[in-house]
Amino acid sequence: MTFFRTHRTAVTVIAFVLTYVVVKLLSVLPLVNGGPLLNGYYIQLIALAGINIVMTVSLGMVNGFTGQFSIGHAGFMAVGAYTSAMITTVWLHTSVTNPWVGYPVFILAILAGGLLAAAAGYLVGTPSLRLKGDYLAIVTLSANELIRTVIRVTNALGGPRGLGGIPKFTNLEVVFVFTIVSVVLMRNYLFSSHGRSMKAVRDSEIAAEATGINTTKQKVFVFVFSAFFAGVSGGVFAHLLQFIHPDNFSFVKSLEYLIYLYVGGSTSISGAIVGPAVFTVLPELMRALQQWRMVIYPLILVLTMIFRTEGIMGAREFRFILIPQRQRKEVSA
Amino acid sequence: MGQFLQQLINGIQIGSIYALIALGYTMVYGIVRLINFAHADIFMVGAYMGFFLAPVMARVFGGAFIPTIIAAMLITGLLGFIMEKLAYRPLRYKSRLSALITALGVSLFLENFCALPFVFTPAFRKFPDLIVARNIPIPGNLGLNISNVLLLDVGVSVILMVLLFWFVNKTLIGKQMRAVAFDKPTASLMGINIDVVISTAFIVGPALAGAGGILYGTTYGMLASPFLGIWPGLKAFIAAVLGGIGNIPGAVLGAYIMGISEAFATSVNSNLGYGIAFAILIGILLVRPSGLLGKFMPEKV
Numbered sequence: 115m116t117f118f119r120t121h122r123t124a125v126t127v128i129a130f131v132l133t134y135v136v137v138k139l140l141s142v143l144p145l146v147n148g149g150p151l152l153n154g155y156y157i158q159l160i161a162l163a164g165i166n167i168v169m170t171v172s173l174g175m176v177n178g179f180t181g182q183f184s185i186g187h188a189g190f191m192a193v194g195a196y197t198s199a200m201i202t203t204v205w206l207h208t209s210v211t212n213p214w215v216g217y218p219v220f221i222l223a224i225l226a227g228g229l230l231a232a233a234a235g236y237l238v239g240t241p242s243l244r245l246k247g248d249y250l251a252i253v254t255l256s257a258n259e260l261i262r263t264v265i266r267v268t269n270a271l272g273g274p275r276g277l278g279g280i281p282k283f284t285n286l287e288v289v290f291v292f293t294i295v296s297v298v299l300m301r302n303y304l305f306s307s308h309g310r311s312m313k314a315v316r317d318s319e320i321a322a323e324a325t326g327i328n329t330t331k332q333k334v335f336v337f338v339f340s341a342f343f344a345g346v347s348g349g350v351f352a353h354l355l356q357f358i359h360p361d362n363f364s365f366v367k368s369l370e371y372l373i374y375l376y377v378g379g380s381t382s383i384s385g386a387i388v389g390p391a392v393f394t395v396l397p398e399l400m401r402a403l404q405q406w407r408m409v410i411y412p413l414i415l416v417l418t419m420i421f422r423t424e425g426i427m428g429a430r431e432f433r434f435i436l437i438p439q440r441q442r443k444e445v446s447a
Numbered sequence: 448m449g450q451f452l453q454q455l456i457n458g459i460q461i462g463s464i465y466a467l468i469a470l471g472y473t474m475v476y477g478i479v480r481l482i483n484f485a486h487a488d489i490f491m492v493g494a495y496m497g498f499f500l501a502p503v504m505a506r507v508f509g510g511a512f513i514p515t516i517i518a519a520m521l522i523t524g525l526l527g528f529i530m531e532k533l534a535y536r537p538l539r540y541k542s543r544l545s546a547l548i549t550a551l552g553v554s555l556f557l558e559n560f561c562a563l564p565f566v567f568t569p570a571f572r573k574f575p576d577l578i579v580a581r582n583i584p585i586p587g588n589l590g591l592n593i594s595n596v597l598l599l600d601v602g603v604s605v606i607l608m609v610l611l612f613w614f615v616n617k618t619l620i621g622k623q624m625r626a627v628a629f630d631k632p633t634a635s636l637m638g639i640n641i642d643v644v645i646s647t648a649f650i651v652g653p654a655l656a657g658a659g660g661i662l663y664g665t666t667y668g669m670l671a672s673p674f675l676g677i678w679p680g681l682k683a684f685i686a687a688v689l690g691g692i693g694n695i696p697g698a699v700l701g702a703y704i705m706g707i708s709e710a711f712a713t714s715v716n717s718n719l720g721y722g723i724a725f726a727i728l729i730g731i732l733l734v735r736p737s738g739l740l741g742k743f744m745p746e747k748v
Contacts, residue, residue, distance in 0.1 A: 183544075242729070245736050248482060252688045253732055256725035259681075263722030274718070365681070369484075369551055376548040405563055412555035419552065420537045423545045 122436060123298055129434045130294040138286065157286055159398055161354055164289040165347050166390035168296045170374045171383055172343035177372075178380035179304055180336045181316030182243065183251040185368050187344050189258030192363035193234045194227030194345025195352035196271055199280045201226060202353070210281050220283040224349030231345020232338045234261070239337035243330065255365050265360040276359035277352075284354035292350055296343055301383055301435060303339070312336055377418055379425030384432040389425065449589035454710045460597045460666065462706025463604035467659035468683030469690075469698040470611060471652030477628040477693035478648045480543060484550040485530060487680020488557035489653040493523045493660025494574075494670055495567050501575040512577040516603070516661045520654040527653030528646055535649075561673035569672045574664035600662050607658055608699060611651070615695060620647055628693060659683075682709070685728050691741020700739060 137160055141152040152160070169187060176184045201223035202208045208216045242253040266274050303309055314322035315329050323329050352358045371390075378389020396414070400407045418426070468490050475483045496519040504514040534553050538546045562569040578599060585591040615621040620643070626634040627644045635641050663679065664670060686705040690697025705724050713720025731739065 241733050245732060248476075248480075248692065249688065249732055249736060249738075251482075252685065253729055256685065256728045260722055260725045260729070263718055263725070267716065267718045267722075366677070373548055373551055376544055380544070408559035409556060409563065412552040412559065415552035416534055416549050416556070419545045419549045420534075423538065423541045 122434065123302065125434045126298055126301065127294055129432075130290060130297075134286070134290045141286075156398075158354070159395060161284060161286060161289040162351075163391050163394040164293040165351050165354070166371070166374060166394050167293055167387050168343055168347045168350075169371050170378065170390045171297055171300050171386040172340040172347070173371050174375050174380060174383065174386040175300060175304065175312070175336055175340045177375060178382070178386070179309065179316060180312040180333060182333055182337070183247055184254040184337070184340075185251045185365065185372055186238070186254030186256070186258030187340075187371050188363040188365065188367035189238075189254075189261040190231040190235055190341040190344035191348035191351065191367070192258075192261055192265060192358075192360065193231040194224065194348030195358050195363070196227075196265060196277065196348075197230045197345070198223040198227035198349030199277050199352040199358060200271070202283070203277070203280045208281055210283060216281065216283060220281075220353065224346050224353075227349040228342045228346035231348065232342035234345075235338045235341025236334065239334045239341075243333045243337060255368065258363070258365050258368055262360045262363055265363075274360065276357060278357040280352055280356045280358070282353060282356050284350050289350065289354075292346070296346070297383070297387070300339075300343065304383065308332070308335075373415060377415060377425055379427035379429065381429045382425075382427045382431055383435050384430065385425050385427035388427055392426070449591055450714075452589060453591055454714050455707060456591070456593060456597065458707030458710030459703065460600050460706070461710060462703035463600045464659050464662050464666065465679070465683045465686050465706050466699045466702035467604050467607060467655045467662070468680060469687040469702045470608070470695065471656045472684050472687040473690070473692055473695060473698040474624075474648045474652045476687070477695075478624060478645055479535070479539070479546075481535065481546050481550060482684070483652075484547075484680075485553040485557055486652065486656055487676035487684075488554050488561075488673075489523050489526055489530075489676075490656040490660045490663070490680055490683075491673055491676030492526060492557065492561065493519045493653075493657030494664045494675065495561065495660075495673070496522050496657065497577070497661040497664045498572055498574055498670055501577055505575075511575070512599075512665075515577060516658055519657040519661050523657030523660070524650040524654035527649040530653075531646060531649035539645075558674050558676075567673050571672065572670045574668050574670055576668075577661070577665050596666055600666055603658065603662060607655060611655070611695070614651070620644070624648060682724055685724050689728050689731055689738055691738030694738070694740045697738055697740035 137152065137157075141150050141157055143150060145151045169191065173184065173187045176182050198220075202216075202220055206219055208219045210216055238254065238257040242250060242257070245253055265271050271277060304312070311322065311327045311332050314325065314327055315332055319329055322332075348363075355362075374390040374393050375386055376389075377393060378387070379385025393415075397407060397411050400410060403410060422428075468486065471486050471489075472483065475481060475486070497515055500518050501511045501515045504518065505511040508514045530553055534549050535546060538549055561567045578595065581595050583593045583595060583598070585593060615624060623634070623639045623644050624647065626637065626639055627641060631641065634644075660676075682705055683702065686701035687698045688701070689704060690699070690701030692698075704727070708723050708727055709720050712723035735741075
């Protein structure tokens, strides 16, 4: 069992792979009336939950761990979604019928989307991270809406008509690999010395500066890093839905991620996994309630906040997320 | 020249409606430091109250406008009071962000609850004519188009703003509000009942938004759906931040800047009209990080 205590990255990967195997089995084995329990609709939902998890964990890096208040994450998602969709659909005309060409292009395209989103994050973050608290929130929100406006007026991007005919490269496997890689990367970053600097900035910016942390650099870097993952998620999202519209990425979408994050628990990676997983699936489980569904959903949200203010997970982590004890000692020795 | 003046006048008209909504955002923020996202939906409820109450008021009082606007303000004020009691009070001494998420939840709740078939329904509605729209002839041939609705919008919002300034600056509760906004613990030590002050802010702000809703309905003549509050609410909120959130004259100034710039940009391109607000906001906040009239408070060690 020492392996599980010393190789936590492997354990995190194993946990995700087990989840994948369970989901895949449920979608293949004939369990209900000769058909699988999870039909294509539920698979789509689980894929969306995976994308939402990456979005929420990356938002949590800025909001929960660095203590900056960003509510414009969907804007970076839009940058990634449009960049990757333009590359695969409009410029290179790839299709799923030829996966040996399609997938490498798809992977490069979503990475390019991520990089462009990171560049947008740098442009937004550098001047605006001087602002504090609610003012920073408003600037990020405005940046989100500005990005959306630019997309709406740019005819080459489809403008207000949206961009359709995107090949469906995203399937369950892609989402799982993408989620595992992103979460592990962000987890390792958060537990590195950079991660500790971030938490220092959050807890007291002045004290952090006094201990020699370049707070501005730290904040901008985290912002860019998080925008990168938002961009990649956007690319995966675009190739899942096959149609993107600027209104998919309005500030309402950003607020959704904010809800997932704070309901899950903002200072915990586990919380940023549980929040979107529960709150993406929950509205669908309430389909039977029909129009009452979207009335009860916000009520659950408000009641969660009143009775469990710190979010579902609070600041706690699942065991498989934590960094092994042995490595910690080596760092401090 | 005529075109320029026309856009300026249109901008002042939109700005007046934004100002009424922005005042509620800024008052609540000044006192409890909460971005009340549900404020936009209270504005929507105000507009729908106009739709449902106007025929009744016209039958009871003969005239529709003044009784309707007063009734809508009373109802939205009550709604704000209940909202604070049920949703925000339990979170008052907890983290500010959980209160913000709660505000988002309340906003979603109001929108979706009002869209239920036996409440307001999601259908498009024609707003009743509270006054007979008439164009006012302007001497000279500038081609200006000024209606009595425009004068009504500007007039009502100016009257309400003057009343609010009087309320905040001259009455006892208004002074208490300013004291609480300045320093909550000290105000409480001076014997000010914080609960009463916060409740008042949550009554007055929503009441102004309710009046704004009636003016919105009268101006545009229609109510699209119970989700109509989101964008005017966002614009008004941006206006409040632009002027320096927590600052009452700032909110009015910001609202007029927003309305006028929007009118000019919309005359070029409607998408540009939508986006200009955000560009202006980012530009101003980068130069003045606390808004136009806000005080900059450096962090103390």
